[in-house]
Amino acid sequence: MQLKLEGRRAVVCGASRGIGRAIAGVLADMGASLTLVARDESALAAVAARLPGGAAQHGIRAVDFLDTAAVSRAFADIAGEGPVHVLVNNTGGPAAGPVFEARPEEFADAFRQHVLAAQLAAQALVPGMRKSKYGRIINIISTSVKEPIPGLGVSNTIRAAMASWAKTLSRELAPAGITVNNVLPGFTSTERLDYLFRQRAEKSGGDIEEIERAALAQVPTGRFARPEEIAWAVGFLASPQAAYINGINVPVDGGRMASL
Numbered sequence: 244m245q246l247k248l249e250g251r252r253a254v255v256c257g258a259s260r261g262i263g264r265a266i267a268g269v270l271a272d273m274g275a276s277l278t279l280v281a282r283d284e285s286a287l288a289a290v291a292a293r294l295p296g297g298a299a300q301h302g303i304r305a306v307d308f309l310d311t312a313a314v315s316r317a318f319a320d321i322a323g324e325g326p327v328h329v330l331v332n333n334t335g336g337p338a339a340g341p342v343f344e345a346r347p348e349e350f351a352d353a354f355r356q357h358v359l360a361a362q363l364a365a366q367a368l369v370p371g372m373r374k375s376k377y378g379r380i381i382n383i384i385s386t387s388v389k390e391p392i393p394g395l396g397v398s399n400t401i402r403a404a405m406a407s408w409a410k411t412l413s414r415e416l417a418p419a420g421i422t423v424n425n426v427l428p429g430f431t432s433t434e435r436l437d438y439l440f441r442q443r444a445e446k447s448g449g450d451i452e453e454i455e456r457a458a459l460a461q462v463p464t465g466r467f468a469r470p471e472e473i474a475w476a477v478g479f480l481a482s483p484q485a486a487y488i489n490g491i492n493v494p495v496d497g498g499r500m501a502s503l
């Protein structure tokens with residue numbers, strides 16, 4: 244089986260590093276032309292330059308997902324450049340902390356950065372998907388959709404909202420041949436994971452290596468994921484072969500979750 248996206252255009256959000264950067268690499272390898280989105284313009288330009296096809300084939304757009312008006316403008320501009328066939332919604336995770344201590348602004352910001360940005364992106368890009376009769380919306384969320392993670396109060400709350408948004412949208416867009424699915428990364432070696440371990444160590448006064456060992460002990464596979472391992476699942480969901488997979492949550496967690 245060969246997974247190809249030649250002649251397709253994809254938008255990858257949160258593409259300046261971590262899981263999003265790996266997804267950009269996989270979709271570009273499959274032949275797609277990309278628009279990379281995140282805040283750091285120079286990091287995006289460096290990622291685009293290293294992809295197959297380089298800056299000649301792949302564009303960038305710097306935007307802060309906390310700025311809803313700027314997000315609207317950015318996706319309107321991207322849609323204006325021609326139809327987009329694959330949208331990957333992905334952005335930075337909310338700060339860690341107990342839900343009881345979270346301030347109202349933290350929930351509002353997380354809602355804006357995750358759900359509103361995804362909604363505006365979909366509203367701008369779905370008309371092009373309908374016209375081209377090809378659409379894949381893939382959201383990078385978290386295993387906390389299935390099993391909330393202690394100490395990630397705002398994150399757990401907002402991930403559930405994203406998953407419900409996606410499920411609802413998947414049923415609305417299915418007749419147009421557009422699928423909407425979620426990938427749920429487990430522990431994946433990126434700056435986000437480093438931040439979470441540092442944060443836990445600071446809070447508990449514990450040793451960061453001990454915290455890492457305790458996290459590893461939860462993963463039957465015995466290691467953390469590489470960002471590419473999340474990206475390969477995204478590549479499959481973006482491909483023509485995944486046309487009949489719709490409205491699902493795909494954990495890529497090395498078997499960490501005990502639930503079905």
Ligand SMILES: NC(=O)c1ccc[n+]([C@@H]2O[C@H](COP(=O)([O-])OP(=O)(O)OC[C@H]3O[C@@H](n4cnc5c(N)ncnc54)[C@H](OP(=O)(O)O)[C@@H]3O)[C@@H](O)[C@H]2O)c1
Pocket residue numbers: 256257258259260261262263280281282283284286306307308309333334335336337356383384385386427428429430431432433434435436
């Ligand atoms: N790594 C894990 O173990 C893990 C596990 C489960 C879930 N997740 C979730 O999966 C997603 C990606 O994870 P990751 O590990 O790749 O995270 P990461 O290394 O922190 O990367 C986050 C990406 O989002 C962009 N971003 C952050 N804030 C933004 C904003 N306000 N507006 C626009 N773009 C923004 C960042 O680029 P700029 O700074 O350039 O904007 C970066 O490209 C996150 O939601 C994370 O919480 C990660």
